[in-house]
Amino acid sequence: MSLPCAHGGPASTGVLKASPADFQVFEHMHVRPEGEGEHLWLEIEKTGWNTEDVALLLAKQAGVHRLAVGYSGLKDKHAITRQWFSLHLPGKADAEFDWPPGLRMIQGLRHRRKLNRGTHRANGFVLRVTDFQGDRQQLEQQLATIERRARKRCEVCGCLRCAATCSTRCLPSVLTGTAGTGYWPVIYYSRKAAAACSLRTKTQRPAKE
DSSP, rough: OOOOGGGSSEEEEEEESSGGGGEEEEEEEEEOOOOOOSSEEEEEEESSOOOOOHHHHHHHHHHHOGGEEEOOOOSSSSSSEEEEEEOTTTOOOOOOOOTTTTTTEEEEEEEOOOOOOTOEEEEEEEEEEEEEEEEEHHHHHHHHHHHHHHHOOTTOOOOHHHHHOOOOOTTTOOHHHHHHHEEESSSSOOOOHHHOSEEEEEOOOOOOO
16 A cells, blocks of 8 residues: 655665664653752663563662652663663662673762653754665755744644654754764654655564564
């Protein structure tokens, strides 16, 4: 079955997420920890871990109930992702953690409140497309068209909020690197907006565990 494509259809092809390093995610937060309070906020970089498993590990090592651990959103397992977690530690010192392979703490700060779902403003993405083939100039033109129209109103969902938050303002960043490999960072992302992207990619799925 052939579906209609926006902006003239794909100008190029490539492979997305051939390795975890090809798909990086980080959080833009509305709230920053203040440095004091009952909750310990941790910014953690993870690879090969899903968010819930990290929350369970933090609860176990800190000696608290799972519900004492909060996070804002779920992040991909087969990617390099950075996200915040919080642990409720009233009257307790900061916990000591033994970080297994695939986990690294970036920073830890105290805050007065638990980190609840949906606290982050947006997700930032850095995508690496491998095995790139196609017309680079046409692709850049199509990406520029998407950015220009998204700033007015999102053509995919028709809302102004989407246009403001998923305008993919860095999509015009040209594909760089060696032949057959390209990078472009996507700062604000919406799945609906991604459907209009002019670069058709195929995702390299990891082997079943």
